[in-house]
Amino acid sequence: MKKFLITAITALTLTVSSTAFAQDTAKAPTPAYMIGSYDIRDEAGFQKYIEAAAPLVRQYGGRVIVYNPGPKPIVEGEPRSVIAIAEFPSLAEAERYYNSPEYTAARKFFTDSTEGWRIITEGADLPQQ
Structure with a gap:
């Protein structure tokens, strides 16, 4: 009975350890960011951009995390x-x-109504503490 219990505990420990290891090695993709700094030259044109682009961000799995005029x-x-x-x-x-x-199609409204820059970049893949 004692040998069976030790074997069962060892098997359970190995199963839990290997599951934890598999979860650690299956990292989620690194998030990416579209970052812009720009001046709006044409409010009406920019509003068309917002109306066209905002729903697309969500449609493609994104979310606006900063918008600061x-x-x-x-x-x-x-x-x-x-x-x-x-x-x-x-x-x-x-x-x-x-x-x-x-x-x-929406991007044309942006380029026609603003002046500045935008980039797409991956975020940092730094270990979390």
Whole structure:
């Protein structure tokens, strides 16, 4: 009976350990971000962009995590009038959004109504403490 109990406990420990190891090695994709800093030159055109693009962000798995018209510089430099960040589950999803036919059409409203820059980048894949 004692030998059976030790064998059962060992088997259970190995099962739990291997499951935990498999979960640790199956990392989620690194999130990606579309980051922009721009000035709005044409409010009506920019509003068309927002109406066309906002639902697409959600459709492609993203969410706007920062939209700040009128940011104040805290450290250094002069920001543009708007800072915006949209987060996507992965770089592939962000690129799928950006290159989609729907966003390509909406993007024209953005480029015609703003001046500034936007980038798509992966986030940091740093160990969490």
